Amino acid sequence: MKTAIIHEWLTTYAGSERALEQIVGLFPESDFFCVIDFLPEQERKFLTNKTVHTSFVQSLPFAKTKYRNYLPIMPTAVERFDLSPYELIISSSHAVAKGVLTNSNQLHICYCYTPMRYAWDLRQQYLRESGLDRGLTGMFARMVLNYMRRWDYAASTRVDHFVAISQYIADRIKKAYNRDAAVIYPPVDIDTFTLCTEKEDFYLTASRMVPYKKIDLIVEAFSRMPDKRLVVIGDGPDFRKIKSRAGRNIELLGHQPTAVLKEHLQKAKAFVFAAEEDFGIVAVEAQACGTPVIAYGKGGVLETTIDRETGIFFPEQTVRSLSEAVRDFEKVSDNFDSLAIRKNAERFSEARFRKEFKEFVDKVVTGKS
Secondary structure, three states, rough: OOOOEEEEEEEEOOOHHHHHHHHHHHHHOOEEEEEEEOOOOOOOOHHHHOOEEEEEEEEHHOHHHHHHHHHHHHHHHOOOOOOOOOEEEEEEEEOHHHOOOOOOEEEEEEEOOOOOOOOOOHHHHHHOOOOOOHHHHHHHHHHHHHHHHHHHHHHHHHOOOOOOHHHHHHHHHHHHHHHEEEEOOEEEEEOOOOOOOOOOOEEEOOOOOHHHHHHHHHHHHHHOOOOOOEEEOOOOHHHHHHHOOOOEEEEEEEOOOHHHHHHHHHOEEEEOOOEOOOOHHHHHHHOOOOOOEEEEEOEOHHHHHOOOEEEEEEEEHHHHHHHOOOOOOOHHHHHOOOHHHHHHHHEHHHHHHHHHHHHHHHHHHHHOO
């Protein structure tokens, strides 16, 4: 089938791009579309020299760095793509990609990372953290998000089949769109993140430093446990604020290449994870290294981590709850088997993703024909 793949935006090679890479590999003859493309040359090898068809947003002022400011016009941007020559459309979507216009002779499969968070469950947090929760500016922002929410729901009706990255997201798709979704977990590069059974006496967390990742909570909790060493990898808007709260037992390394992250994931006694994530790839990468996870017990991590076998959950995003989990972990840390933890992570391999996604596409294509 003549196939088009559409992705929201290409600015960095991160979690969704890892799944995109595998999808592109499954459909090497496909044509590729996205709203904007500013992906660095060293990160775009997976596109295999494809021509990337971008929208008019690509040429707007400051699109490279301020592209999220153009979110209100992105629905128009994706609807302008002419996908009429294609029989199969695969959207890789967490915002607007699923909104491409199709006809009754086309099959549209959406690999969905989440319903659009700006319009749904993170609406109030987005307004508050952007300083848009009051005054005339706040009123206008709410009007825009109301429009985005209506459009997003309408866009969901253009999808023939949803595939969610976790059962947690499948449940959110059902709540937001009243649509059922198959679940295919995203690919994790477990061949790069290899097993190490010798651990050192430090804890690790790694993330982009934005509010919902809760790195500030982790740093504050360990600052109150000065006898426990914490290493933090990552950068972002909250870096300075978090650094100002860090005690002497906390080492902030900023952004680091994959090789450095891998080494720390292999040697850490445990990986600490405090966000409510849709899936949480880094928690699986830690387990691929044989490292147990201390995680907030909500979201996709409940599907990737086995309580008391590959990690420990804490029930609240509070300093007290996390601190108690760390103390509980130290009481039973000798019970964790690095080999068993690694085995659990192997459930999320790239090969498994390719197999499951190809089988799903073949099934629905056969059903349509």
